[in-house]
Amino acid sequence: MARVFVTRRLPGDALGRLAASGHETDVWERREPPPREQLVARARETDALLCMLTDPIDGPLLDACPRLRVVANYGVGVDNIDLAAAAERGVPVGNTPDVLTDASADLAFALLLAAARRLPQTAEDVRSGRWGTWEPDGFLGHDVTGTTLGIVGAGRIGEAVARRARGFDMTVLTATSRAGTPLPELLERSDFVSLHLPLTPATRHLIDAAALRRMKRTAILVNTARGPIVDTDALTRALHDGTIAGAALDVTDPEPLPPSHPLLAAPNVLVVPHIGSATPRTRARMADLAVDNVLAGLAGEPLPHPVSA
Ligand SMILES: NC(=O)C1=CN([C@@H]2O[C@H](COP(=O)(O)OP(=O)(O)OC[C@H]3O[C@@H](n4cnc5c(N)ncnc54)[C@H](O)[C@@H]3O)[C@@H](O)[C@H]2O)C=CC1
Numbered sequence: 524m525a526r527v528f529v530t531r532r533l534p535g536d537a538l539g540r541l542a543a544s545g546h547e548t549d550v551w552e553r554r555e556p557p558p559r560e561q562l563v564a565r566a567r568e569t570d571a572l573l574c575m576l577t578d579p580i581d582g583p584l585l586d587a588c589p590r591l592r593v594v595a596n597y598g599v600g601v602d603n604i605d606l607a608a609a610a611e612r613g614v615p616v617g618n619t620p621d622v623l624t625d626a627s628a629d630l631a632f633a634l635l636l637a638a639a640r641r642l643p644q645t646a647e648d649v650r651s652g653r654w655g656t657w658e659p660d661g662f663l664g665h666d667v668t669g670t671t672l673g674i675v676g677a678g679r680i681g682e683a684v685a686r687r688a689r690g691f692d693m694t695v696l697t698a699t700s701r702a703g704t705p706l707p708e709l710l711e712r713s714d715f716v717s718l719h720l721p722l723t724p725a726t727r728h729l730i731d732a733a734a735l736r737r738m739k740r741t742a743i744l745v746n747t748a749r750g751p752i753v754d755t756d757a758l759t760r761a762l763h764d765g766t767i768a769g770a771a772l773d774v775t776d777p778e779p780l781p782p783s784h785p786l787l788a789a790p791n792v793l794v795v796p797h798i799g800s801a802t803p804r805t806r807a808r809m810a811d812l813a814v815d816n817v818l819a820g821l822a823g824e825p826l827p828h829p830v831s832a
């Protein structure tokens with residue numbers, strides 16, 4: 524019988540399936556992620572680790588856990604895992620692609636629309652009683668239909684966002700690491716820029732002060748990928764000085780932002796708490812895929828949803 528450490532309780536019945544498979548399941552029951560020393564102490568005793576984006580999995584941790592036969596990330600992004608270190612140690616890594624694509628794309632588009640039409644600010648004006656009456660020039664936002672959307676990272680989620688944008692008659696430009704519209708041109712031509720690429724050393728601070736200066740002053744940046752792809756200080760300055768018109772962020776750097784962070788005081792910024800995949804059906808399907816990866820890894824079989832370094 525193998526032992527599996529699951530770093531948070533998961534929605535759905537996938538953990539029941541894991542337990543029913545006969546493996547011993549150790550679940551971290553608190554809402555906060557296990558602190559590093561607890562993560563190491565619990566993973567040290569296990570054959571499989573079902574972890575998530577809040578758990579940094581690096582070489583020293585893997586060295587401390589010689590029994591580990593598989594690392595299954597509950598999420599599609601794997602920037603929390605040192606993939607090269609896992610490969611060097613022969614530990615396969617899996618993730619949860621596809622099942623979260625639509626929920627994540629829905630959220631990206633919801634952020635785009637909300638920032639364009641200033642929904643948080645205008646709703647707050649109603650709630651606080653500041654709204655007096657309808658006015659011809661009151662609460663004007665940005666057009667969405669017929670404008671240009673630049674998608675950086677046209678993979679599963681980026682393409683799903685593109686499909687939604689076409690329903691709004693938007694012109695869609697895509698930049699990938701190898702093809703599509705060159706990033707500088709995409710930034711200059713887009714009314715909305717939406718990020719859907721993984722966080723890697725090459726993409727950290729891809730959107731820096733120079734990139735933001737290339738964007739239209741009327742443009743809105745949407746980030747549902749990973750916070751550090753954007754230079755937070757540069758974005759904060761760009762919003763405060765009007766270099767761009769707005770930003771809608773599901774992910775930030777740091778995450779969460781402290782309430783006193785100047786980014787939160789910037790005009791037309793909307794920040795939500797990393798909810799891209801946060802629907803019950805999506806989270807349950809992610810748990811199924813993660814458990815499938817664990818069971819395959821423990822059986823010595825190829826992972827159904829593998830990630831390569
Ligand atoms: N906010 C949230 O809750 C969620 C965030 N995510 C993030 O979204 C990312 C994308 O997920 P998927 O679409 O499933 O991944 P994917 O692997 O299908 O797509 C990523 C795309 O980015 C491209 N890319 C890589 N480097 C690039 C670069 N330098 N410039 C332009 N394009 C580049 C790749 O070629 C690929 O087409 C994940 O890595 C994760 O970080 C994913 C799910 C939920």
Ligand SMILES: O=CC(=O)O
Pocket residue numbers: 576597598599600601623799800
């Ligand atoms: O951020 C979430 C993920 O699945 O990646």
